[in-house]
Amino acid sequence: MTSAPDQHPLVRKLESITDLTPEERQALLDLPMKVQPIGADQDIVREGDRPSRCCLVLQGFVCRYKMTLPGKRQIMAFHIPGDMPDLQSLHLTVLDHSLGTITRCEVGFIRHEDVRDLVRRFPRIGDAFWRDTLIDAAIFRAWMVGMGRREAYGRIAHLLCEVMTKLRAVGLADGVTCELPITQTELGDALGLSTVHVNRVLQELRGNDLITLRGGTLTVLDWDGLKTAGEFDPAYLQLDREHLDRAA
Amino acid sequence: MTSAPDQHPLVRKLESITDLTPEERQALLDLPMKVQPIGADQDIVREGDRPSRCCLVLQGFVCRYKMTLPGKRQIMAFHIPGDMPDLQSLHLTVLDHSLGTITRCEVGFIRHEDVRDLVRRFPRIGDAFWRDTLIDAAIFRAWMVGMGRREAYGRIAHLLCEVMTKLRAVGLADGVTCELPITQTELGDALGLSTVHVNRVLQELRGNDLITLRGGTLTVLDWDGLKTAGEFDPAYLQLDREHLDRAA
DNA sequence: CGCCTATTTGATCTGATTCAAACAATGTGG
């Protein structure tokens, strides 16, 4: 397992999808940020909120989700250290979904005005932020294909490939093993499946010697097999060449 | 039925989600654009392409879609006049999905450099574009909730509400009747359903006197009923107050 | 140890798919 980077998570993240000059890097490091620990299964912001700051995941897993009236939950994204899950609030006043922690987390809050100021001084960082929200959208689309047109087996395989690839891109995984502190219920809520079915399909993936998943640790035993099962092509993640070795 | 606006579709669209100064409006009108007619069911750009220009829908319906290996199609978005479905290509070099026409269309092509130049001169237009891509993402999320957690009946109802609301926002519908030149197969591909099932559920919606849908024309007989069936809340579309009357 | 949460298993049910075929509408060329 790769040890956590000693770099600023945001810098690390942005450098996985764009390149930064030293000045830009410094500007990111100088960004005023209020760091806050948050317990597991807590909301960070809620649907309907009108946030005046963005949040940056520093540690732990976060998800975006919506509830339906009958009380079903749909998770729309998982976020890892370095991600700014509600960057959109910079341009959309009212939040269309909630943001909650999966695990115990450390989150940094950055005021919108500071982000706006940063973007004004460094337009290329603004472009990178825009780019990041566009990649998020590409991920939504990839999930849509899964939910609409793939059955559970491939859908889960695809998600596992994606998480591993994203973690690897920011140095939190080596491409074989990674932390995946997500319950089967949460997986189901993300993929539009019931917990029971997720469980059975995971057993199938294990039975086919594609993965190991126990105690919050995922190990990919057969990357090609998993990729094939999930029809996973990492192009949509728009990662830099050097962040793609494993997935290529 | 509302007659087509005599304004530039792009101006109309942007003014439905932001406000423009006269100079900004003029700059949009001056944007060099190569107009081109395209037949129905044609690809405009394809997954894997690296476009050097954006396209603007001037007339007709367009969709974004992906194919799976077994040849199933997932439509991820419908686009109407005023939309720029591949605005993202400005910041993402390789396209993660294809763009195809549903009906016969008229499409305007705008070179990336011209868009970049425009955005440089009018940063607020850049913000509006960013905002637009963020709204697209919000729509993806809304669809995800449907595909993952709603059954066919509500899913279809939600989509019909959305299309009507979007058309209305740009003056292409009065809130009761609109053109919906989408086949049941295409509806299925968008919602993750089979054509057969779409057909049966549409009959159910008709039977409950919620809608009429014949010959490419949708009429909403009972807006509240349809809204309720689809749990439709237009907040995610981030429309200006005045574009929301009907949906509120 | 005992509580709480997560995983697992079994049995049953159902929304939606698939397959197959009939029907309607639209458009085309003669």
Add this chain to the structure above:
DNA sequence: CCACATTGTTTGAATCAGATCAAATAGGCG
């Protein structure tokens, strides 16, 4: 203006992937 081809809609029957319900295990952890 009609025969024909094509595309879209509708219907019926059989089947299935996945949901639901219910209950048993297995881990973690104070």
